[in-house]
Amino acid sequence: MTTTETSTSQPGSKETDKKRVPAFLRQFSTILLLVIAIEITIFSNTASHFNTTGNFLEIIRLSVEVGLLALVMTPVILTGGIDLSVGSLLGLCAILFGKLWRDGHLPVWLAAICTLLIGATGGGLNALLVTRLRLPPLIVTLGSFSLFRGLAEAVTRGVDNFTGFPDSFLFLGQGYFLGTIPAQLPVFALVAVGVWLLVHRTVYGRAFRAIGFSPEGARFAGIPVERRLALAYILTGSVCGLASLIYVAHVGQAKADAGTGYELLAITAVVLGGASIFGGVGDVHGTLLGLAVLAILRNGLILSDLPAELAGILTGVLLLAVLVGEAVLKKLFVHRSRRLNTQVAPLNPLNPPA
Amino acid sequence: MKKHLREIAVAGALVLLLLVLAFAAPAFFKPQQLISVLTAAAPVLLAACGVALVIIARQIDISIGSLFAWCSVLAGLAAARGWPMPLVALVAIVAGAFLGAINGGLIAGLGLPSIVVTLATMVTWREAMRWWREGEFVRDLPTTFQWFGMSQTGGQWLLLIIAALVFLVLVFALKHLAGGRFVYAVGSDAEAARLAGISPRIVTFLLFVLMGALTGLGALLGAIRFADVDPKTGEGLELQAIAAAVVGGVAISGGRGKLWGVLAGVMLLACIAPALVFLHIQPQWERAIQGAIILAAVAADRWSGGK
Numbered sequence: 001m002t003t004t005e006t007s008t009s010q011p012g013s014k015e016t017d018k019k020r021v022p023a024f025l026r027q028f029s030t031i032l033l034l035v036i037a038i039e040i041t042i043f044s045n046t047a048s049h050f051n052t053t054g055n056f057l058e059i060i061r062l063s064v065e066v067g068l069l070a071l072v073m074t075p076v077i078l079t080g081g082i083d084l085s086v087g088s089l090l091g092l093c094a095i096l097f098g099k100l101w102r103d104g105h106l107p108v109w110l111a112a113i114c115t116l117l118i119g120a121t122g123g124g125l126n127a128l129l130v131t132r133l134r135l136p137p138l139i140v141t142l143g144s145f146s147l148f149r150g151l152a153e154a155v156t157r158g159v160d161n162f163t164g165f166p167d168s169f170l171f172l173g174q175g176y177f178l179g180t181i182p183a184q185l186p187v188f189a190l191v192a193v194g195v196w197l198l199v200h201r202t203v204y205g206r207a208f209r210a211i212g213f214s215p216e217g218a219r220f221a222g223i224p225v226e227r228r229l230a231l232a233y234i235l236t237g238s239v240c241g242l243a244s245l246i247y248v249a250h251v252g253q254a255k256a257d258a259g260t261g262y263e264l265l266a267i268t269a270v271v272l273g274g275a276s277i278f279g280g281v282g283d284v285h286g287t288l289l290g291l292a293v294l295a296i297l298r299n300g301l302i303l304s305d306l307p308a309e310l311a312g313i314l315t316g317v318l319l320l321a322v323l324v325g326e327a328v329l330k331k332l333f334v335h336r337s338r339r340l341n342t343q344v345a346p347l348n349p350l351n352p353p354a
Numbered sequence: 355m356k357k358h359l360r361e362i363a364v365a366g367a368l369v370l371l372l373l374v375l376a377f378a379a380p381a382f383f384k385p386q387q388l389i390s391v392l393t394a395a396a397p398v399l400l401a402a403c404g405v406a407l408v409i410i411a412r413q414i415d416i417s418i419g420s421l422f423a424w425c426s427v428l429a430g431l432a433a434a435r436g437w438p439m440p441l442v443a444l445v446a447i448v449a450g451a452f453l454g455a456i457n458g459g460l461i462a463g464l465g466l467p468s469i470v471v472t473l474a475t476m477v478t479w480r481e482a483m484r485w486w487r488e489g490e491f492v493r494d495l496p497t498t499f500q501w502f503g504m505s506q507t508g509g510q511w512l513l514l515i516i517a518a519l520v521f522l523v524l525v526f527a528l529k530h531l532a533g534g535r536f537v538y539a540v541g542s543d544a545e546a547a548r549l550a551g552i553s554p555r556i557v558t559f560l561l562f563v564l565m566g567a568l569t570g571l572g573a574l575l576g577a578i579r580f581a582d583v584d585p586k587t588g589e590g591l592e593l594q595a596i597a598a599a600v601v602g603g604v605a606i607s608g609g610r611g612k613l614w615g616v617l618a619g620v621m622l623l624a625c626i627a628p629a630l631v632f633l634h635i636q637p638q639w640e641r642a643i644q645g646a647i648i649l650a651a652v653a654a655d656r657w658s659g660g661k
Contacts, residue, residue: 082469129649133656136606138414138469142593143648150642158638264473277467312481319474320460327464 028274031322032289036296043300050303054180061182063295065090065250065259067288068188068243069266071195072236074287077270078199078208079232080215080279081130081137086240086266088148089122090259093244095152098162098254108169116241122148123237127230145263152256162254173249184246191239196284208232212279269294272319293318360603360655361615368622371629379632387628393510393579395624396517397422398594399617400572403524404565405592406599406616408468411541411561412608417457417472418569418595420479422588425450425573427483430492430583433499442499446574447567453479454566455559462559476592483585492583500581513575520571525613537561541608597644598623601651623647 044051060067069086076083093115100111122144129140175183199205207228210218219225248254273290275282297318298311375382382388401418408415429446437445457475461468501509528534536557539547544554577583602619604611626647627640 129653133653135652135656139600139606139652140649142596142600143645143652145593145645146597146641146648147645150639150645153638154636154642156638157636264477267473268477271470271473277470307485309481309485313478313485316474316476316478316481320471320478323466323470323474324460324464327466331464 028326029286029289031325032273032286032293035293035318036289039293039296039300043296043304047300047303047305050300055299055303057180057182057185059295059299060185060188062299063291064182064184064188065243065247066262066265066269067291067295068191068239068246069236069262070269070287070291071192071284072232072239073266073270074195074273074275074282074284075199075205075208075232076137076236077267077275077277078205078212078279078282079229080212081229081232082141082267082277083126083137083233083236084141084263085122085126085144085148086236087259087262087264088145088152089119089237089240090244090247090262091256092122092148092152092155093119093241094248094254094258095156095160095162095256097244097248099155101165102162108166112169112245115245116238119241119244120234120238122240123234124230126237127233130233131226131229149256149260152258156256158256160256162248163252165248165252170249170252173246173251184250187242187246191242192284192288199284204228204231209280212276212281265294268315268319272322358612358614361612361618363654364602364615364618364622364651368618368625371622371625375625375629375632379629382628382632389507389510389514391624391628393513395620396513397572397576398591398598398624399517399620400520400568400575401591401595402598402602402616402620403521403613404568404572405595406602406604406611406613407524407528407537408561408565409541409596409599409604409606410608410611411537411558412544413461413468413558413561414596414606415457415472415562415565416469416592416596417453417476417479418565419588419591420476420483421450421453421566421569422573422576422591423483423585424453424479425570426577426583426587427487427492427585429574429577430495430499433495434492436496439498439502443571443574446577447570450566450568450570450573451563452566454562454564454569457566458559458562461562462555480589487585489585491585495582500578502578509578513578516571517575520568521613521617528613533557538609541610543609594623597648601648603655619651 040051049055069090073083073086096118097111097115100106100114101108104111106114126137126140126144129135130137172183172187177183177186199208207218207223207225210221210223211225211228215225244254244258247258251258269290270282270287271277271290272293273282273286273288275286294315297314298308301311301314302308401422405415405418425446428449429442432442432445433439453475457468457472460466460471497503502512504512528537536547536552539550539552540554540557547554547557573588576587598619599611599616600606600619601622602611602615602617604616623644626643627637630637630640630643
């Protein structure tokens with residue numbers, strides 16, 4: 001309809017965008033719920049032991065480690081950053097925990113506290129480089145991804161393996177309260193509620209979003225950008241430490257390859273949950289839904305005697321399908337008002353420092 | 355001089371490492387040893403050049419490793435069927451270009467974030483390969499496959515010559531051809547490039563196709579070094595290539611970087627593992643040292659560059 005200058009159509013289209021985005025996001029979690037419903041319907045028919053309370057608790061039990069990483073990845077991605085080092089940090093924490101306990105002769109509880117501190121230090125290193133030197137998080141965490149895993153390999157010389165932890169510790173990953181509730185479930189629930197409150201009910205969460213939309217704008221709005229960013233990365237590091245404890249208790253041993261590839265699963269869950277990799281958009285319940293989609297898919301396929309590789313393939317395809325669907329929907333909606341304004345969507349996912 | 359400071363710094367670090375080796379372990383400089391380091395680095399160099407171009411245009415590709423595995427296996431299967439070597443090379447390159455075109459279509463066509471798209475394709479292709487081959491090597495390759503059917507030394511030289519030629523063509527194209535300058539233009543400011551009559555979408559799409567083709571060629575050069583093809587090959591190559599590009603001075607925020615620097619970055623990272631062996635240090639330190647070099651390189655970048 002508009003055949004005049006694009007400048008006149010731009011404010012109008014921006015307004016329609018504003019109205020549309022929240023509505024679309026509400027649809028987004030509906031899409032995920034729908035996917036979960038479809039998964040459950042299919043797997044209930046293909047796998048006899050799928051649709052039981054025990055199995056659902058088992059699904060949660062098996063996805064706690066990745067789940068913890070995905071939860072704390074959410075604030076990081078909200079700020080427009082990313083943390084590729086979480087899987088490696090989990091591995092480093094796991095073997096340092098084993099080292100402190102076995103070779104350092106520390107009691108398990110003290111070693112566990114030290115592990116959390118080590119995780120926080122690892123996150124602190126990322127935070128330092130991202131905030132003090134204003135380096136792109138992608139590169140910083142790519143470097144620490146290699147560094148942490150490399151240190152884990154160097155400490156164990158690639159062969160050392162820590163086992164024989166006391167039963168009281170293994171209970172954290174293998175035990176059940178009242179015979180049914182997995183011991184790590186309360187820990188996961190606590191962290192989930194904590195991160196949800198942090199992101200959705202505090203000024204910190206608001207700051208994360210603001211930084212994700214525009215770091216410069218956030219600074220002008222009086223937000224201490226560096227300190228908030230540091231909080232996000234250090235929180236991620238500490239939770240890596242926690243996840244490593246649960247991992248060790250779960251599998252009963254600590255090796256240098258613990259948590260390999262977890263960073264990609266965590267990021268997939270967050271992005272599948274509707275967070276924008278550019279920052280500013282996303283929520284914790286979305287992440288939990290994304291996580292559920294992935295975990296149910298894997299569990300259902302295995303129980304249906306289908307190859308585990310199919311889960312990986314479908315994860316990738318699902319991620320692409322959600323992105324393409326979102327892009328196509330947006331194009332359909334915005335197409336009319338922006339016929340003349342054929343801008344390329346923001347191409348840079350890396351959020352270069354201003 | 356000042357314009358090349360970053361590249362010179364990396365090259366300096368490489369020379370320093372080589373000097374240390376010259377004093378501590380002269381055996382490193384035996385021709386056979388050097389050639390084997392170089393032939394192992396050549397596939398990484400091609401992938402790193404591809405990803406450097408993609409990063410200069412302000413995108414990223416983390417699916418390289420999976421593409422590499424597919425190209426290797428497809429080339430191996432073609433060779434096992436008795437296809438002539440030129441056709442096998444074509445299979446690897448076309449397969450890479452096709453897989454790259456899928457990435458490029460999704461990223462440039464729909465404007466999706468490249469890091470998420472290539473994350474998805476990385477997982478999909480890797481798992482699809484695992485499902486299809488179930489870890490089975492491609493065996494019973496004809497004698498024309500390994501080292502192109504030549505002696506080991508001859509094959510190594512041919513491999514190095516191919517890699518060097520492709521590298522030089524890329525260096526020339528990036529500096530002197532309009533298409534090369536478009537890459538910098540799109541990476542510096544896509545909107546300005548569009549107003550100047552360049553289509554950022556087309557440039558981005560073609561870059562991903564080129565990225566795939568280079569990965570395919572790299573996969574071929576990587577595969578011919580062995581008597582059979584491992585379907586797990588290329589795992590972690592994406593991060594190796596990105597790390598080499600970043601250490602070599604390619605700015606992750608786009609618009610800046612030189613392929614000479616990438617070459618220095620690839621060689622620096624490639625020399626660490628053999629250097630550790632020759633200096634009698636535990637080889638398990640390799641990853642940690644690589645990570646430290648990446649962090650040191652970007653940190654030094656920030657301190658010296660100011661901006």
